[in-house]
Amino acid sequence: MRQRVVITGMGCVSGLGKGVEANWTALRDGAGAIRPIAREGMEGIASWIAADDSATSRLSSTDLRPLGKLDPLSLHALEAASEAVAQSGLSGHRVLHDRTAILMGCGSGGNATIDTAYQRLFGQGQAKVHPQTIPASMIAAPAAQIAMMLKVHGPTFTLSSACASSAHALGEAMHMIRSGRVDVAIAGGAEACLSQGSWTAWRSLGVLAPDACRPFSVDRKGMVLGEGAAVLVLESEAHAAARGATVLAELAGYGASSDAAHMTAPDVTGIAAAIRAAHEDARLDIDEPALISAHGTGTQLNDPAEAAAMRAVYDTALDRHRVIATKSAHGHMIGAAGAVEFLLGVRSLVEGIAPPILNHLGTPPDCALPLVLSRQAIDHEVLVSNSFAFGGLNAVLIGRKP
């Protein structure tokens, strides 16, 4: 019999706030974090984290000093990891020493650090950049710094699959526990894409909405970027039980697929394959009522493709499910998206409350789904959380109430 994997800690930071409680409360109450961005060189809307929001940080200068120069990407990741590990009760536990893995998902590295270096180099014609530009901006930095902060000596790395990075990280971490390689995994993702260079590149791609994120809606004009991090503590059920830990939920399944078709256009067949694989892995029938946290970006291409994939998989059982799309509140957090959406979906299940999809102006026929358009009470036992990425990289996670 395979080892069940449970969640014993969660932490996150996003434009909605710092900490799971702040994020959940805002989401539940229909608050959105998308607003005009107040950063130099950037015009438009995003779900951004104010720089002066450090008053409530869990991180002390004693924690941070040995970690070197920190990009906002690392600060977000460390904040979320601190919260998750504190909740799990594993701070200082011997399991962290050698039976714990760290898997972080990031779409890109420390963009602000790279911007600063390039500004000196190309903007000011300087010959040198800050000596810590490489270690501070590398995509592996958040995973390494979490390990240093918590003294985790097990397998530690960052994986990257664009907008599905942290869903893949959680899924692969689940398999590391199932296979017995580790007893605990600290897994999730982080992204800090709201710096001028990254922002300009996203704008140039022509996928950013000027007004709002409107998943599965008429008049949707694109995605809205967000930043932040979400980290979960995963643990074998046996290990959690042996130490009397509180189990928040189970990470019951993971399905991954690659469209192998197009760099930016989603593929219905590939998406459906990932959803089916997740159900099979969790041994979850497609007609068991589920809360579905959609990828739901609000772009022209994603939403109808995702809806078509759900119709293909669930067929006549579709209306038993309820579909939420939390990017309408916290924006598209790229590498952190899969983890933050799974985390908030788990919280929805446990609370028995489905948060509303914001900014919805009406459903076009090709996006017809059982959408949650105003907050509603739910009694679902399971969560299906979809993440689909550029490159056709798909990952679907399944959570279950404890």
Place this chain on the structure above:
Amino acid sequence: MTNEDIMALIAQETGIERERLQPDATLATLDISSIDLVSMLFEIEDRFGVEIQPEDIPPDSTLQQLIDRITAGAGA
């Protein structure tokens, strides 16, 4: 450029509290690593226009020796 300007910069680059940065403390006793030193020298060059090679500042150097070196470089 005052001694206090330099101390403030060292505090900022190393993350060490200003109170701990006494003139007779050495880089080694303050646990200032080579990457911290290189980062500090980068900022000093940027801010004060004084270029110092990290190999000229061994770990047993005191902060006062570092400050003297910077001040001498600025005066040169």
